[in-house]
Amino acid sequence: MEADAKLACILNRRVSTSPSATSDVPYYTEHSATPEEEEPPRWPSTTSQILTFQDFRRQLQIHVRSSANIPHLFQDHINSLPQSFRDRPEIRAVFEAMMIENTWRDEPGAPRIKIINNIDSETTPPWEFHYSNHMWYGSNIPTPNAKKLKGCDCVGRCNPKSNTCACAKRQRILHNLHEDSKFRGFAYDKSGQLVFGDDQYPILECNDMCACDEDCMNRVIQRGRKCKVDLVKTADKGWGVFAAETGKIPKGTYIGIYAGELITDADGESRGKIYNHFGRTYLFNLDSYHLKYVNNEEPEHDDFDNKYVVDAYHAGNFTRFLNHSCAPNCSLFSVYLNTPDLSTPLLALFSTRDIEPREELSFDYSGDQTADAADLPKKADAIHVKCNCGAPNCRGVSFLAKRALLQQLITLCQ
């Protein structure tokens, strides 16, 4: 192939679909760079210096977004328009376009999300957040050191049974942290479905530093959402996420990253108090079991203090609209895509059973389906809203943050 043609071919290729990477626009920056981010990937200086796709991908830097730079001008502008304008049905198309516009780089093939409301006159969900698939780092959160990110050296597709694939080895170690884990290979089968079922083991995908091909079986989330979902107004839980009319979602399907601001637990606590007052909360703790080892907690203690919380109130994607159910059909999993920092996994949603077209997607906010509502204090706030999930085994209270609940329990008992 001619040098120019080959270069054009490389540059036109989708470089990364990872939600935590810059995708195919390496120079794209949304805020002033910190020293960590400053070095851009080196493009070939002349057309005769041809890089292979793998070489090029290995030069990508982690792109850290700061929560101080969450865009809001668009939302501010819409909110400044008269209510009569925002009530017009056409504004729905604007919201839908905004969702496409803000995520096409990470998942260009993702099916469009429709907004449907057959309940009342609210045209769209509130224009209160920046639509994004990414994690936005709070000012007091350490930014990951891109230079520490290590990949595998596999040629072609990785073999989950390999003893030389660094990613297969790391996934095995994550399994071994769970004494009961029966899994030893990658988190996915060959068709890209999660094999864990209800077991919330952490997932480690091949990353931008790996030499393996883009169609490696250990790259699922980074290829983006494939399932069809709609944002639908419900009668008694606000907005929710439903499988589209034509969209059966098989068990083990990747749904989306629970994107948002990554903040400290202390910040989560203080924001939670405010959210409780207006009855809606978007806070989720990073408290996956394996993090107690990462956080150097005493292994014999089952409960541990989580360090970080994801808050999808100011920034997030459609997953922020998933409601709680006591009999959920989805679950959140800790995932490592393009970060060397084990304490800050992403939270990714997968279906845990087949979901029928038009069925609501839900997950258990407490992460603990055995929690007993009778043992917990009841209060009319966002933590203790009456659960309207409608499941036969409904516990009656929606558990929005285990930690916050425990704190309330302690306060009531003292």
Ligand SMILES: C[S@@+](CC[C@H](N)C(=O)[O-])C[C@H]1O[C@@H](n2cnc3c(N)ncnc32)[C@H](O)[C@@H]1O
């Ligand atoms: C993460 S948001 C989910 C999206 C929300 N329905 C909306 O319209 O933005 C969580 C909030 O949704 C509501 N919610 C979620 N699950 C619920 C349930 N099972 N029953 C009642 N309200 C629920 C509560 O107000 C909760 O604070």
